[in-house]
Amino acid sequence: MNCPICGGRATGKVGTDQYFCWNCCVEYRINKEGVQIFELGEDGSLMAFDPYNQQLY
Numbered sequence: 001m002n003c004p005i006c007g008g009r010a011t012g013k014v015g016t017d018q019y020f021c022w023n024c025c026v027e028y029r030i031n032k033e034g035v036q037i038f039e040l041g042e043d044g045s046l047m048a049f050d051p052y053n054q055q056l057y
């Protein structure tokens with residue numbers, strides 16, 4: 001499974017349809033509706049990742 005953001009392979013499965021990219025430090029979920037991406041907050045909580053605020057795309 002390659003990371004949908006960086007395309008790298010530094011990913012690990014953390015749950016059903018949930019993956020974590022060590023490169024981007026984001027968690028993403030893949031389902032029928034597409035890819036949902038979450039950032040890990042400093043307190044360990046998950047926040048919706050907003051690609052429009054990032055320079056990644």
Ligand SMILES: [Zn+2]
Pocket residue numbers: 003004005006007008021022023024025
């Ligand atoms: Zn990545």
